Amino acid sequence: MDKKTPSRKSGERDVVIVGGGISGAALAFGLAGKGCKVTVLDAPTRTNMASRTNVGLIWCQSKFLHLPEYARWGFMSSRLFPELVRELEEISGLRVPVNFTGGLIPVLGAEDFQKRADYIVKLREALGEYRGAVIERGELEKKLPKIPFGPEVCGAAWCEEDGVIDPLALLRAYRAALPRLGAEYVETMVLDVTPHAGGYRVTTRNGDYFCRRLVLAAGLANRRFARFAVPDLPVYPDKGQVLLVERLPMVMPIPVLGATQTFGGTVIIGFKHERVGHDSGVVPASVATEGRWAMRVWPELAKKRLIRTWSGLRVMPEDNMAIYSRLPGHPQVSLINTHSAVTMAAAHSRLLPDFILGGELPETARGMTLKRFGFAC
Known part of the structure; x- marks a missing residue:
């Protein structure tokens, strides 16, 4: 059943955000901090969320040489993180485990x-x-x-400039902070998004929500919700598979890509990207490849107990760069799609709210709209 949250269904919000994962929550936090009346609508299911394979790395290094502006965007976000975490902890009252150790x-x-x-x-x-x-x-x-x-x-x-953060603690802190800033978080299934009376109607199992400005931050579901303006959104499912190794003494103050010790002491192994459609099943051969690599790096892992393996689907734009864009013919609708939701969370909270409210994108992100795919927006 959907969690019933008191809401103003008959009233119009400043902004409705469809999608309450880390990207949607980060945007809501930034908008609410500017005094906007924000409602976040988030599906109750946990089965297909990108966070299933998220280790929590704040990761900028050794990537995106072919997309230098996106590389710069990641470094900008990393530098904003310490202040963001301090503010989140103060407002939410929750601790967010994080290491800014490289x-x-x-x-x-x-x-x-x-x-x-x-x-x-x-x-x-x-x-x-x-x-x-x-x-x-x-x-x-x-x-x-x-x-x-x-x-x-x-x-x-x-x-x-790299680091690691507990991604679920980050998400909990965002969600705890939102009502304290006057924002509304509603756990319900979004069924449809349509233009309505100069604004937008978001139809959910809890009823209809109306807004002047709409943000689509629902990951792979954006393909469905954006169809009124973009029939075929250029994003695809990027499959990740991970292995979880039993809890060890804390030996990794600096995160290692591909075999990262969590704040609880377990080790998450995973680095593969697979384009296999919406198949989220675990493929033994793939996780075995990851396990063999991890044992070459850290042979002691071969003696440890494997607790479980699982997979998840991340959202990946066709050219691997984030999409921050208004929809063609709908300047009041913003689309957010990125596979680096944790790394970019600070930039989303600090640097995107003005864009959502009608301003320009930060200069570094201006090449990340749908225009690069041939859309007029």
Whole structure:
């Protein structure tokens, strides 16, 4: 059953946000902080949410050389995170476990080491600044002295602007903060979105919600909700599969991409991206590949108990860059689609509310609209 939350169904909101995951909650937090009357509508199901495979990495390094503005956007968000977490904890009254300690990508073999080094040199040239480098094994062991790395590990890619946050704690804090800022969070299934009387009607199992401004932040469901303006939204399901290893003593103060120790002590292994439609089933061969890689990096994991494996579907724009856009012919409707919801949460809270309210996108994000796919918006 849907959770019944008191609401003003007959009244019109300033903004209705369809989708209450980390992206939708982050936007709502920023808008509510500006005094907007915001309602967030979130489906009660947990079976197909992108957060199922979210480790909680705040991750900027060694990626998006071909999309330098998106790389800059990630670094901008990372730098906004410390202040955001302090404010979230103060308003919500909840603790949000987070480490702003940098991040590491293990390197296996000399060839991989050189490829990583060359990539970082090019990325630094493209961005003008990059606070990271490829480090030798000795330096890696100094950073993580309690992890006995495998003999193939010759070093790591390192970036001081990465980090890790408990993604469920982040989401809980956002949701706890929203009513304290005057926002409304409603857990209900959204059935349809349609233009109505100069605004928009959002039809749910709890009834209809009316608004002048609408935000679609529902991940893969945006394909369905945006059809009144975009018949075929250019996003697809990106499948991730992960393994969960039993709780260990805390040995990883700096997160390692692909084998990350959680704040509870368990280790989540996973790094694959698969384009297989909406099939969210676990494929043993795929998770075995991830497990073998993790044991090459950290052989001690071979002796530990595997608790379970699972998979989830992330939303991925066709060119792997986020979409922040108004819909064609509907300037009051904003579309948000990104596969980096945790990393970009601070940017979404701090830098996107003015865009939602009719302003321009921040300069760094202005190339991330639907125009790049040929839409007039």
